[in-house]
Amino acid sequence: MSETRHPGQVELTLRAVLLGGLITVFFTAANVYLGLKVGLTFATSIPAAVISMAILRGVSDSSIVENNIVQTVASAAGTLSAIIFVLPGLVMIGWWQGFDFVTTAAICMTGGLLGVMFSVPLRRALVVDSELPFPEGRAAAEVLHVGAGSREGGADAAVGLRLIVTGGLVSAVYALAAQTRLVASEAAVWFKIGPAATGLWGGLSFALLGAGHLVGLSVGMAMLVGLIVGSGIALPVLTAASGVSGSAEHVAQTVFASDVRFLGAGVIGVAALWTLGRIIGPVIGGIRSALAASRGRGASVRPVAERDLPMGIVAVVSLLLLVPIGILLHTLIAGGALASSAPALIAGSLVFVVIAGIVIAAVAGYMAGLIGSSNSPISGIGILAIVAAALLLALFFGRDHDADTTAALVAYALIVTAVVFGVATISNDNLQDLKTGQLVGATPWKQQVALICGVVFGSLVIPPVMSLLANAFGFAGMPGAGDNALPAPQAALISSLAQGVLGGNLNWSMIGIGGLVGAAAIALDALQMRRGGLRLPPLAIGIGVYLPMVIVLPVVIGAILGWVYERRARRCPDPARAKRLGILTATGLIVGESLFGVVFAGLVAITGSDAPLAIVGAGYAPIGLLLGVVVFSATTVWLYRQTAKHAAARA
Numbered sequence: 001m002s003e004t005r006h007p008g009q010v011e012l013t014l015r016a017v018l019l020g021g022l023i024t025v026f027f028t029a030a031n032v033y034l035g036l037k038v039g040l041t042f043a044t045s046i047p048a049a050v051i052s053m054a055i056l057r058g059v060s061d062s063s064i065v066e067n068n069i070v071q072t073v074a075s076a077a078g079t080l081s082a083i084i085f086v087l088p089g090l091v092m093i094g095w096w097q098g099f100d101f102v103t104t105a106a107i108c109m110t111g112g113l114l115g116v117m118f119s120v121p122l123r124r125a126l127v128v129d130s131e132l133p134f135p136e137g138r139a140a141a142e143v144l145h146v147g148a149g150s151r152e153g154g155a156d157a158a159v160g161l162r163l164i165v166t167g168g169l170v171s172a173v174y175a176l177a178a179q180t181r182l183v184a185s186e187a188a189v190w191f192k193i194g195p196a197a198t199g200l201w202g203g204l205s206f207a208l209l210g211a212g213h214l215v216g217l218s219v220g221m222a223m224l225v226g227l228i229v230g231s232g233i234a235l236p237v238l239t240a241a242s243g244v245s246g247s248a249e250h251v252a253q254t255v256f257a258s259d260v261r262f263l264g265a266g267v268i269g270v271a272a273l274w275t276l277g278r279i280i281g282p283v284i285g286g287i288r289s290a291l292a293a294s295r296g297r298g299a300s301v302r303p304v305a306e307r308d309l310p311m312g313i314v315a316v317v318s319l320l321l322l323v324p325i326g327i328l329l330h331t332l333i334a335g336g337a338l339a340s341s342a343p344a345l346i347a348g349s350l351v352f353v354v355i356a357g358i359v360i361a362a363v364a365g366y367m368a369g370l371i372g373s374s375n376s377p378i379s380g381i382g383i384l385a386i387v388a389a390a391l392l393l394a395l396f397f398g399r400d401h402d403a404d405t406t407a408a409l410v411a412y413a414l415i416v417t418a419v420v421f422g423v424a425t426i427s428n429d430n431l432q433d434l435k436t437g438q439l440v441g442a443t444p445w446k447q448q449v450a451l452i453c454g455v456v457f458g459s460l461v462i463p464p465v466m467s468l469l470a471n472a473f474g475f476a477g478m479p480g481a482g483d484n485a486l487p488a489p490q491a492a493l494i495s496s497l498a499q500g501v502l503g504g505n506l507n508w509s510m511i512g513i514g515g516l517v518g519a520a521a522i523a524l525d526a527l528q529m530r531r532g533g534l535r536l537p538p539l540a541i542g543i544g545v546y547l548p549m550v551i552v553l554p555v556v557i558g559a560i561l562g563w564v565y566e567r568r569a570r571r572c573p574d575p576a577r578a579k580r581l582g583i584l585t586a587t588g589l590i591v592g593e594s595l596f597g598v599v600f601a602g603l604v605a606i607t608g609s610d611a612p613l614a615i616v617g618a619g620y621a622p623i624g625l626l627l628g629v630v631v632f633s634a635t636t637v638w639l640y641r642q643t644a645k646h647a648a649a650r651a
Contacts, residue, residue: 009063012446016066017453019055020073023048024457027074032081032465036088036475036488045140045433046591048074053144064148065442069450071140072433076454079429080112081462085382086418088466088475088488089495095411098470103328104463107415110325111422112455114353117318118361118423119430120309120448126362127435132369135214137435139587144440146584159646163581166642167588170635171206172596177631178204179600179613181620184628186550190248196236197251202553204632210589212558213565213582219370220559222536225524226267226544227552229517230260234545256548262507264546265383266514267521271538272363272384274522308444322350325419332415337405345396349416352392356385356420361427363539368428369435370540381424382417386494387511389413389420390501406502413498426455518542562586565640569647578647585643 027048052070056062087104090096126132146164178185183204190199212220239255246254329346333339360381390413397409430451437447475488500506521538528536544552562582569578603612616624 009065010061011063011065011443012069012449013066015056016052016069017073017450019052020048020070020450020454021457023051023070023074024454025461028081028458028461029465032084032462032469036084036469036491045071045075045136045429045436046143046587049140049143050591064144064440065437067144067148068437068440068442069447071144072437072447072450073454073457075429075433076112076116076426076451076458079425080108080422080455080458082425083108083111083418083422083462084466084488085491086386086414086421086494088470088491089414089498090411091470092475092488092492092495093407093410093414093499095407095414099463099466101463101467103331104466105459106324106328107418108422108462109455109459110321110328111419112426112459113452114318114321114357114419115361115423115426116430116448116451116455117314117321118358119365119427119434119451120314121311122362122365122427122431123308123434123444126365126369126431127438130369132366133215133219134369134432134435135211136368136590137432138214138439138583139210139590140432140436141439142580142584142587143591144436159581163584163643163646164588164591167206167210167585167639168592170639171210171589171592173592174204174206174632174635175593175596175600176613178628179611181611181614181616181624182627183631184621184625187625187629188249188550190252192248192251193236194240196240197248197255198231198236198239199248199252199549200553201231201549202557203550204628205554205593206589206632206636207593208551208554209558209561209636210586212555212560213562213586214590215370215555215559217559217563218535219537219540220556220563221534222525222538222540223544223552223559224556225521225536226264226541226546227549227556229541230264230545231256231549234260234263259507259510261546262383262510263514263517264542266511266516267518267542267545268381268514268539269384269511269542270515270518271521271542272359274518274538309448318354322354325353326350329412329415332412333408337402337408338412341397345412348392348396349412352389352416353419353423356388357423360385360420360424364424364428365431367539367543368432370537370543381428382421382494383497385420385424386413386417386497387501387506389416390498394502406499409502410495410498413502414495417494417498426451514542514545517545558586561636561640565644568644572647578644581643581647582640585639589639 049067049071052067052074056067056070087099087107091098127134143164174183175185177183185205186201186203188199188201190197190201235252235256238259239251242251242255242259244251244254326346329349330342333342333345338345364381390410393409393413397405433451434444434447436442437444475491497506518538518541521536521541524541525536525538528534565582566579569575569582572578600613606612
């Protein structure tokens, strides 16, 4: 899809910012609850774009770039809700008794705004001058283009809109049926070979299938390699030696969480550093280009594509943000066990935030470009950040302390990690949004202002929602938690990691082995490059190890389906059009499940049940599994045949 400029059209309007903020209230609240309940959040770009187009459709001067601003605001705010993967840990360890509004909002806002600033120069390196697929960014752009085309009455746009709507309805209806339990949401076969346990476990998710189509065969195959390494080799070996007893599913799931994920974190860590080394040149080039464009700010011939926020403003804002972060850290340790070391500790922490933030912004943005924001293992970045922060504290203070000092160190590590994690979550999303902007002809600096607005809106919404949930349910592991406590799985893991590093009992062996696997993945990709074969990005291999098979497998299948479809598309009368129709079908699959995710999250919040739509009991599960596999497979074949039929016809 080529870039299209829209001179003279309204773009950064007050109504767009306010509409994005209104959508933010609902999406962010839903994401916070869903993330604390099941450990997952949903991408808000596409649902926000759809809602924006529906609302602004009747406004005569609305435009595609104005709708893009709405989705940018809502997307940034919704993504910032991933901060829940860290902050509840402070309540779990008993350091906080609740979520003070000012403190919580300050953590969210400072980290989020740094994420926006750090991602400005990355736009040129990762969005403009790279071949990264940015699947959700492309999907959102397709939605916006088709919406604009249908409004103008274009015949080809009508076909595209029909494919998006069909894919969206299929995806949403299946997701609804899965929540009633009439069909399965995943298919799994677990088995033991002697003492070893593993299985095949795939999600029946059209959204993941569509994401696989969009990321392409190279990333899909790399994730398959990671899946084979993690669940096909490491998991059986580790379960055989674990001593964990129980069913094959229980043994495999337990060992995957306790060992294989740390193996994957090690692979991601090494692959991320390697990736950073490869992209550092383009990143520096992007900064130089941004500075050059900034110096030419008054030139009337400057193209719209070069109008980022001026680098001088980016640098000044980034430095100014360190002031409230320093005050925040000083407030945390004032009068406590760490107070005597406050100046050196805060200075070192600010350096860590800047350096780690820049590195993580680049890596998170690259991962988002590689496989999409929704599928990016952002919690893996959180793991690496907390390990790094806790290690630095352990080197500075040592490990043998009384309970109060250890608790203060763990809390301090979590606060610093929360700020860095805010940078990661926003960078993970921002570059996806900026790719959408590039494809629809948006002005970069206006979109970056919208990202800032989104961070502010999200920072104001997250604290009261977290306070409400903490008071109503509590979190598993916190003092006084009841039977209905929210699990908050990532926060529990990250807080336990901080305690493990500072207590000296972290699973270093798995992280180290993962590092060696990461080095082997780098060598494999280099070999493929020399041979001229299919590239296998090392970071995608690490993602395949780290994420559970239920997520990875449908993405791999989607990548293969997309490859098969595009081979057929080359024989069509208009191959480019045929390929684009396939992208629109994949986009529809993401749109439908995303919109249903918003509605379902609201139902979960209202009812307090994680299965509010279930109408059959556990005894029906075997029938639901068989029916689900048959319906899912048959519907997938039908969808691609319908798309191929439209592709074969001349426009």
